Amino acid sequence: MIIAIDGPAASGKGTLAKRLALHYGLRHLDTGVIYRAVAKAMLDAGADLNDEARAAMVAQTLDPATFDDPALKSQEVGAAASVVSALPKVREALVSFQRQFAEQPPGAVLDGRDIGTVICPQADVKIFVVADPAVRARRRTLEAQARGEPADEAVVLADILKRDERDRNRAAAPLKQADDAHLLDNSHLDIESGVRAAIDIVEAVRAGRLRA
Numbered sequence: 001m002i003i004a005i006d007g008p009a010a011s012g013k014g015t016l017a018k019r020l021a022l023h024y025g026l027r028h029l030d031t032g033v034i035y036r037a038v039a040k041a042m043l044d045a046g047a048d049l050n051d052e053a054r055a056a057m058v059a060q061t062l063d064p065a066t067f068d069d070p071a072l073k074s075q076e077v078g079a080a081a082s083v084v085s086a087l088p089k090v091r092e093a094l095v096s097f098q099r100q101f102a103e104q105p106p107g108a109v110l111d112g113r114d115i116g117t118v119i120c121p122q123a124d125v126k127i128f129v130v131a132d133p134a135v136r137a138r139r140r141t142l143e144a145q146a147r148g149e150p151a152d153e154a155v156v157l158a159d160i161l162k163r164d165e166r167d168r169n170r171a172a173a174p175l176k177q178a179d180d181a182h183l184l185d186n187s188h189l190d191i192e193s194g195v196r197a198a199i200d201i202v203e204a205v206r207a208g209r210l211r212a
């Protein structure tokens with residue numbers, strides 16, 4: 001089974017994807033870390049983030065072992081990721097890695113921005129996760145503070161809104177709900193209720209009570 005989870009920044013898609021993978025015994029890929037890894041390599045090299053040829057070369061030679069680097073979580077790297085991810089050649093370079101990951105048995109849960117629309121249009125279940133921007137900013141701020149990083153909620157909110165705007169309006173694989181994706185609004189759900197709602201969607205699709 002392949003489950004595609006898309007949604008805007010900090011909507012909770014990674015949290016749901018991990019929990020669904022655990023629940024169904026599937027592998028999980030947070031595709032955001034791939035773009036973050038490209039961005040961090042460009043930042044570390046002092047490269048122009050809009051240098052498409054260079055960023056595509058970085059994308060082609062990425063080492064998945066770097067995906068665990070905690071430095072990828074920073075706001076600076078997230079913002080840079082939304083710049084490099086708009087470059088078509090960067091996206092092209094990363095398609096086959098993501099598709100191969102999804103297609104290996106027993107299947108996988110992938111979360112990102114274009115999983116249901118571009119990477120796995122044939123996914124068995126697609127979920128589009130949203131939450132109010134203010135709620136997302138609050139959660140992300142609490143997360144940063146829990147890691148011991150100072151975070152200003154207003155700055156986090158501005159970053160989230162800017163990234164959403166860039167991700168939605170780029171020409172290459174923009175963030176959007178696939179026609180056959182099921183909307184899950186996480187704004188007023190705690191994590192356990194969100195996970196339950198996501199499992200309910202998967203079960204309803206499998207039972208034919210909801211369209212795939």
Ligand SMILES: Nc1ncnc2c1ncn2[C@@H]1O[C@H](COP(=O)(O)OP(=O)(O)OP(=O)(O)O)[C@@H](O)[C@H]1O
Pocket residue numbers: 007008009010011012013014015016032139140142143186189190191192194
């Ligand atoms: N339903 C929820 N209630 C409270 N906190 C939540 C909920 N869902 C997620 N969170 C918290 O919100 C933060 C963002 O969640 P998460 O990292 O899953 O979002 P994301 O959409 O994967 O983010 P990104 O855009 O960086 O990939 C995390 O700290 C997570 O623990």
Ligand SMILES: Nc1ccn([C@@H]2O[C@H](COP(=O)(O)O)[C@@H](O)[C@H]2O)c(=O)n1
Pocket residue numbers: 009010031032033035036078081082083085086111112113114115163167
């Ligand atoms: N499938 C994807 C996943 C991510 N991006 C871009 O990367 C940025 C960081 O992603 P996070 O999920 O870790 O926040 C994000 O803002 C997107 O620009 C993408 O384009 N496609």
